[in-house]
Amino acid sequence: MLIVGVTIDRNFQLETLEEVNDGVKVTIKNLLNQVKAPKKLTFQEVETVVYKYVVGCDGAHSTVRHLLDIQFKVISRSTSR
Numbered sequence: 001m002l003i004v005g006v007t008i009d010r011n012f013q014l015e016t017l018e019e020v021n022d023g024v025k026v027t028i029k030n031l032l033n034q035v036k037a038p039k040k041l042t043f044q045e046v047e048t049v050v051y052k053y054v055v056g057c058d059g060a061h062s063t064v065r066h067l068l069d070i071q072f073k074v075i076s077r078s079t080s081r
Contacts, residue, residue: 015046017054017067024054 009028016027027048056064060072 014054014063014067016048017064020050023050023052025050026054 011030011032012028013031014026015029016025018025025048027046029046054064056062058064062072065072
């Protein structure tokens with residue numbers, strides 16, 4: 001992802017999500033211990049940041065989808081033809 005200029009921050013938990021004029025304001029919680037934490041957040045410390053985009057790619061249990069109250073639709077392929 002770095003090749004296309006995208007950074008994926010792992011070990012953070014999305015707490016809140018709000019659309020604002022210049023993007024999406026999110027509150028994230030650091031789930032790493034103090035020594036390994038990027039951005040110098042301590043363990044369990046919360047930070048509010050505005051991003052241009054937020055992408056939820058975690059399927060049926062998507063935090064982004066839950067915070068936006070978007071239903072997960074299951075589409076199954078029929079085995080009979």
